[in-house]
Amino acid sequence: MAAKPVAAKSAGDGLALIETWFAAQGWTPAPFQRQAWQAFRAGRSGLIHASTGSGKTLAAWLGPVSAALEKPARTGGLRVLWITPLRALASDTAGHLQQAVDSLGLDWAVETRTGDTTASVRARQRRKLPEALVTTPESLSVLLSYRNAEESFRHLDAVVVDEWHELLGNKRGVQLQLCLAWLRARQPKLSVWGLSATLGNLDEAMSVLLGEGAAPGERIAGAQSKPITIRGLCPANVERFPWAGHLGLSQLEGVLDYLGEGKTALLFTNTRSQAELWFEAIIKARLEWVTELGLHHGSIDRKVRRRIEEGLRQGDFRCVVCTSSLDLGVDFSPVDRVVQIGSPKGVARLMQRAGRSGHQPGAASEILCVPSHALELVEIAAVRRAWEAGRVEARRPLRLSLDVLVQHLVTLAAGPGFVPEQALAELRSTHAFAELDETLFNWCLVFITRGGPVLEHYPQFQRVVVQDGRYTVEDTGIARRHRLAIGTITSDAQIQVRFMKGGSLGSIEETFIARLKPGDVFLFSGRALELVKVRDLVAYVRLAKTKRHSVPRWYGGRLPLSSELADSVLAIFEEVQAGQYKDAEVAAIAPVLELQKQQSALPGRNRLLIERCTSREGHHLFIYPFAGRLAHEGLAALLAWRLGQIMPATFSLSVNDYGLELLTSTTFPEMTDADWHALLDPEDLLDHVLAALNAGELARRQFRDIARVSGLVFQGFPGRGKSDRQLQASSGLLYDTLKRYDPEHRLLAQASREVLEDQLEIQRLRSVLEHAAGQQLVLVSLERFSPLAFPLWVERQRNRISTEGWRERVQRMMDSLEKHAARKPGRHP
């Protein structure tokens, strides 16, 4: 963007000035951009939503600028605050904004402030902020922790939250809500705007941003996004296409052809190890591309990642293999192809990725979806249908995250301090704490001043003091330590991976390195590396001479299939059950689906499929609620526990995104429809799930994160972090102590709640059971594993030790399945 300056500084109509400036660039404002500018100028608040690359940024930026142009000049001080969830985005955004401001003749400094900002700039900003600041939610919180915070934000006119959808559903969003409430309480006319991608709950997204009791905001839909094409890569030979698996490497040739035709591609995988393997496979197959290939994921050294991002912008790459690490970020205009390997998992997620291509004017976006097993072809058709029907996932905002609340209260106390009555009113003006009652709030006050009944003998928990009714932090050491711990992102300590000569490659789980001995070889950062030694949380490596290697395992998050996508898959199954094949991808695996129909049945939105089968291993029960793997984990445990009440047996469990398997050596009792409904009864769900699972241990682990965010444990200085084990030990000790002497501790209750809601998706599990009450149960006795059952069987085999190789076992099963494909199914009863 080579911005040409407009005529001169003028105190006239700011809107007209912007129109002139826009025209000088040779641009015509879109109607939604004009609408946004007018809304800004009128001092309103709201949400602008659109897909990427539609000019949201200019709409949001020029609004406050136009407003500023019309107000009498004030000397200095922060006028506009721009919040971004990604510090890599900050400098780019600031650059564009500075350019626009300069050419409009406004004498403003636009600066960034993130963790990357140097100490000297931070110190200067601490004394006085620029007119416009681009920052992260965490850095904003840090700014509130300084004594002069009220002065710093005195002249603030507008806040813009970029990528609000990324923050809405997590604790970073809660933290931002709290900061915004504080700003609003001091500047009632503050105008707050969010920018968001397409989302299933846009109205809610806006009201959460604007706060409880705010005047209704203005929702502005961005320009119609360019069409996005979703294409599935259909396997050439469906007969030999795997029924299970997740790597998708059997489709390598098709992907290579696709990459060969284009200029620059992003190839998304669902996991980091999958990215490593695909990167290796592509290089092996196309040695001539070696300089044009990149690898990018969250464990790769930050500097290396920045270099790759820069190379993408320059058009240096034919293909970069990546994970969600490139879901967001600066626009990479040269990208003309996007490939998704494996399950898309959700509609919004896939569209976000598709939107990473086609930023050139007039270019459309296309995404090639590469299935890693047969049923994923249905997912591809399903995601396209859901998108076309406008069914996109919602992101649900969190409520009453007490760990974030106590952190915020200490932040305010370290900063200007707070008075309880006023603070409570402010907190209640957020969506997250609208229901905060006085008892709970008082508990928080006791917690930050005395540490509560058990911890009050330890001075490190007495962080805040009360003077004349005002809560403040007086100890500068406590304040400093608190600033270090600001933020809600928690992650395990990782082992750094470095060459003997010093170059850093990235980081890996401690548990993976612990299993290796010197001389072992593993694949990381696209290279086969030999472990030399481990010292002080650093693994020293050298390039390996051998090609044999293992691949690191990371214990990251496990994204379940979204409800929207699962529903869409079931809708397609219903059509197939009725003999209709409307999508190319679905038609491509008709033989597999027909086999499922013939041997068993296809589940539907109102048909719950339950299969039984007896094998050498024992008696199998398969159920397919299509509720995502997290809910299935809880359901499997629940069913095993309830069955255990009526039959003496132990079960092996296996789950995936489609369903679950229970295996036992005892015959399952004959069960009527009524028996099944009793087994699936939602009543006493919570009690039974807690009885079935080792919920205490799960909560104990969850508590570690809560202890960090709430300031109960100090995780050390950045870069010199306490090791994971130390942190685990101290938070574990705290957990046990509290559990014993203060079992009503509110943070313990929160740990349990988070386990149920986030790790087991208890709401989704509940709705499976409630839905089952009205569903038709389709009970089938199988002679051989059906195509739906097979992946669950494979899943369980993974951790088995056997003299027989995994591939042989799978192949043998495939062969026997094919042999029996023509057999008649047996119905039950």
Add this chain to the structure above:
DNA sequence: GACCTGCTGCGGACTG
């Protein structure tokens, strides 16, 4: 040669 699961994101300033 086997055989390969599990995403992303942030953060400070003292002392000499």
